[in-house]
Amino acid sequence: MRPARALVDLDALRHNYRLAKALHGDRALAVVKANAYGHGALRCARVLEGEADGFAVAAIEEAIALRDGGITAPILLLEGVFEAAELAEVDARNLWMVVHHAEQLRMLDGYTPKKPFNVWLKLNTGMNRAGFAPGQARELHDRLLAGGKVGRVTLMTHFARADEPDADATEQQFARFQAGAAGIPAEHSICNSAAILGWPAVRGNWARPGIMLYGADPMPLDGGQLKPVMTLESRVIAVREIAAGEPLGYGARFVAERPTRVGLVAMGYADGYPRVVPSGTPVSIDGRPSRIIGRVSMDMLTVDLSALDEAGFDSRVEFWGAEVPINAVAGAAGTIAYELLCNVKRVRFEYRGS
Structure with a gap:
């Protein structure tokens, strides 16, 4: 699955x-x-x-x-x-x-x-x-x-x-x-x-x-009292290394400045994650901060594993939730949290609590 x-x-x-x-x-x-x-x-x-x-x-x-x-x-x-x-x-x-x-x-x-x-x-x-x-x-x-x-x-x-x-x-x-x-x-x-x-x-x-x-603060002025309700996440499904000077993904928008360890993740704009985010947009990998590199495609995107030696195949990637504020992603995409949340589709929804 x-x-x-x-x-x-x-x-x-x-x-x-x-x-x-x-x-x-x-x-x-x-x-x-x-x-x-x-x-x-x-x-x-x-x-x-x-x-x-x-x-x-x-x-x-x-x-x-x-x-x-x-x-x-x-x-x-x-x-x-x-x-x-x-x-x-x-x-x-x-x-x-x-x-x-x-x-x-x-x-x-x-x-x-x-x-x-x-x-x-x-x-x-x-x-x-x-x-x-x-x-x-x-x-x-x-x-x-x-x-x-x-x-x-x-x-x-x-x-x-x-x-x-x-x-x-x-x-x-x-x-x-x-x-x-x-x-x-x-x-x-x-x-x-x-x-x-x-x-x-x-x-x-x-x-x-x-x-x-x-859980998305429209201002923000609530002092951290709101709790994020949705966590959007997926897993690393493949790992590769690219050398300095090599491009990555559609349009070669990312070119490695140094040897880079790349994680391929099952998440794309068909799931509602915004295609327009630039390299550097924050993600969390196994609870540690990292970034998207390269262009988001329909079903997949790529993240930087270079500083995360223990991360690899099957590592959990959070796109927004408790570890990655959705407003940070919205800002990178030039939009608002409302649009990101409303656009989520195709992914499996799981409900917790009662």
């Missing part, structure tokens, strides 16, 4: 949720969209259901998979519905939904639910991606409740730069939200992971922790 695998530590997931809720000081929806950021949405939701205040997903198909898998806790559709026909499923499966544009309001006008909907009204406070102007909050709040189709409204917004602690954009967005929500008898949902970790002044009511649940 090919040795590439992703180990998912469910106890670490539970720890990170508890940390998010403790820092926030109120209720928290665990965000499990995009297959729980690549970790397996149903497995993650089952572990958290006993203590999570609810879950958040991107779209109704993700919510249906959770409901069909036995999840009974509240589930919020972060993008709301995409067509009016979905409202029947929202109604039947007791889902919560975001409303962020006028077409969704019109869909609600044309449907009579068996029981009133729980709606999260999204305000655009500066991200300029989705949501209504804060000045419309009072009118829309009252409109939603007036017809009896909606029983509860939560006001929400989303920060564009909460992961930038030196930027004043978050304070400006928060001020706009407060102005729009002033005097409206509704709960609020403001904090994403970065806001939970770095902006205590904006905490309150419902938080929406996402990436921090999976």
